[in-house]
Amino acid sequence: MGYWTYYLLMMALWYLVDHPAVLAGVVVIFLLRDFIPDPYVLMRTAGRVRALRSQIAANPANTTARRDLARVYLERSRPKRALTLLDEARKRHPDDAELLFLTGLAQARLRRHEEALSSLIDAVGIDPRTGFGEPYRAAGDVLMKLERYADAEDAYEHYVDTNSSAIDGWYKLSRARAKQGKADDAARALAELRDTWRTLPAYLRRKQWTWRVRGMFAG
Template structure:
């Protein structure tokens, strides 16, 4: 169900109390969905958090538990908490590419864009296979925020090279090109998006349908 839980609850309340302003709440939740934890994630990770906290308390030197707990906090849209754990873990392993990648994600989500970009660059500099292309997507998102569209285009190109079935990658590549006035190559990216969409199995379509919808409004 994910975020649909929020939407359905708001719609049920609207039906029960006949208050149109509740529809505004649905719009707000949609716009802030990147900052509001998915209710399914909250339930799924509750026990995991307790276990990892216990492991860290028993062994403060447990870098793996800190990393895994940081991942959970990122899933829960709690990047500041994740960043504290990652900084502690990196005191022991400052050049671990996965820790650098996660640090970059957390920094980006706290709007520390320049440090985030450096962390992501360092991660793939140490091991280009880190995150299977995800650092390039995250770097592209940061570069779009910084309005460095040519660099963002390069990052998204790297991302789709590794994840050619990622609809979000083609969408973001099209946007980066469009921002530079490269309408022809932006259309090429959208063509790749549509062609890729047609080949995706249904379970992947369910995960990526929002990006397909967004692509209809690019250009």
């Protein structure tokens, strides 16, 4: 159900109390969806969080548990907590590419954009295969927010080169090109999006359908 749980609960409350102010809650949840944990994720990861916390309490030097708990916190939209764990883990392993990648994600979500770029660049510098191209996607997102569209285009190109089945990569590449006035190149990225979509198996389509819909209205 994900975020629809929030929306359905608010709509049910509106039906019960018949007050228009409740509808404002739906709008607020939509606008703050990047900062509000998905209720399904909270329930699904509750046991995992308890187990990882216990492992860290039993062995404070357990870097793997800190990394895994940081991943869960990122999934729960808790980047500040994640970054604390990652900073502690990197004291023992400062050149670990995966820890740097996750650090960059947390910094980006905290809007510490320049720091995020540095961490992400360091991650792929150590191991270009880290995260199967995800560091390039994250760097592209940061660069778009900084309005560095040419650099964002380069990052997204690396992303789709590494993960050509990523529909979001082709969509974001089209937007970066469009921001630079490259209409023809943007259209080619959208064409790649459509061609890629046709080749995807059903399970990948279920994960990426929202980007396909966005691509239909882009251009």
